[in-house]
Amino acid sequence: MPELPEVETVRASLARDMVGKKVKSAAVTNGRVVRRHKSAKEFRALLEGHAMKSVQRLGKNLVIALDNGSHLVIHLGMSGQLLRAKGSKDPKPKHTHVVFTLSPAGELRYVDPRTFGELYVSTPPAEGDVVEISKFARLSIGGDGMALRRAVPELAHLGLDPLEDQIGWDRLAAVLRSRTTPLKAVLTDQDIICGIGNIYCDEILFAAGLRFDRPADSLSTIEIRRLHRSTIEILSDAIKHGGSTLDDEQFVDPDGKPGDYQDLHQVYNREGLPCFECRTPIVREVFRQRATFYCPKCQS
Numbered sequence: 001m002p003e004l005p006e007v008e009t010v011r012a013s014l015a016r017d018m019v020g021k022k023v024k025s026a027a028v029t030n031g032r033v034v035r036r037h038k039s040a041k042e043f044r045a046l047l048e049g050h051a052m053k054s055v056q057r058l059g060k061n062l063v064i065a066l067d068n069g070s071h072l073v074i075h076l077g078m079s080g081q082l083l084r085a086k087g088s089k090d091p092k093p094k095h096t097h098v099v100f101t102l103s104p105a106g107e108l109r110y111v112d113p114r115t116f117g118e119l120y121v122s123t124p125p126a127e128g129d130v131v132e133i134s135k136f137a138r139l140s141i142g143g144d145g146m147a148l149r150r151a152v153p154e155l156a157h158l159g160l161d162p163l164e165d166q167i168g169w170d171r172l173a174a175v176l177r178s179r180t181t182p183l184k185a186v187l188t189d190q191d192i193i194c195g196i197g198n199i200y201c202d203e204i205l206f207a208a209g210l211r212f213d214r215p216a217d218s219l220s221t222i223e224i225r226r227l228h229r230s231t232i233e234i235l236s237d238a239i240k241h242g243g244s245t246l247d248d249e250q251f252v253d254p255d256g257k258p259g260d261y262q263d264l265h266q267v268y269n270r271e272g273l274p275c276f277e278c279r280t281p282i283v284r285e286v287f288r289q290r291a292t293f294y295c296p297k298c299q300s
């Protein structure tokens with residue numbers, strides 16, 4: 001599943017050439033991907049004729065601001081891809097569910113073999129509407145996350161975004177000390193901290209030298225500072241490498257280019273292989289139905 005670094009890779013790519021372009025038409029061939037709307041027609045009507053003003057990200061969501069104050073929100077789900085094309089003559093990949101025809105030129109296509117992803121248009125909250133922001137997000141001390149949550153109420157439930165919200169280690173400490181659940185459950189709960197999924201959680205915990213099943217409130221101050229630093233470093237590094245492209249997920253950027261951060265994974269998908277730090281074989285364990293990888297010696 002695309003996580004924060006992959007979604008950020010897509011965002012940065014779209015931000016380079018989508019801003020200022022107009023959505024001439026939005027053709028939906030699989031209504032399931034616009035399931036929040038009454039009909040595909042409603043989705044189209046909210047988009048067509050509007051220009052894109054900016055491309056932002058919150059957690060695993062892409063947020064494209066339109067010139068009328070609405071936002072197009074895209075969540076790639078398990079296998080969603082956004083691919084640009086020169087025009088309608090470019091061959092369409094299998095599982096293309098939405099085609100945006102852009103003005104002055106080009107297309108943006110939403111492709112999703114498993115169809116867990118979704119697209120919707122969020123209209124601005126009415127005057128006087130109170131947007132209930134998540135209590136974790138309210139710990140943020142800066143960044144663009146707050147404004148995005150206020151503009152797109154559908155995203156107000158999201159927890160802290162490690163890059164988009166400014167969070168010092170002390171804010172992370174406040175979050176962790178309020179939870180008794182295992183560390184991995186806290187780090188991957190989108191309503192507490194958003195953007196981290198299975199892959200980056202395992203990589204972050206390895207970098208921080210922490211086991212996934214440590215109760216969140218059991219960390220010392222030094223361990224919390226290490227976890228805070230590892231979170232920012234691993235996510236930033238993965239963005240520099242265009243994210244991770246695994247054999248079974250086929251993540252690619254809008255130009256069809258895969259990421260290469262998978263070559264730098266320390267534990268994820270490395271069951272039985274020697275730890276790069278201590279040569280101990282990496283262990284795979286199932287935690288809440290998901291595979292978890294860790295070094296039994298380096299992580300405690």
Ligand SMILES: [Zn+2]
Nearest residue numbers: 275278295298
């Ligand atoms: Zn090790």
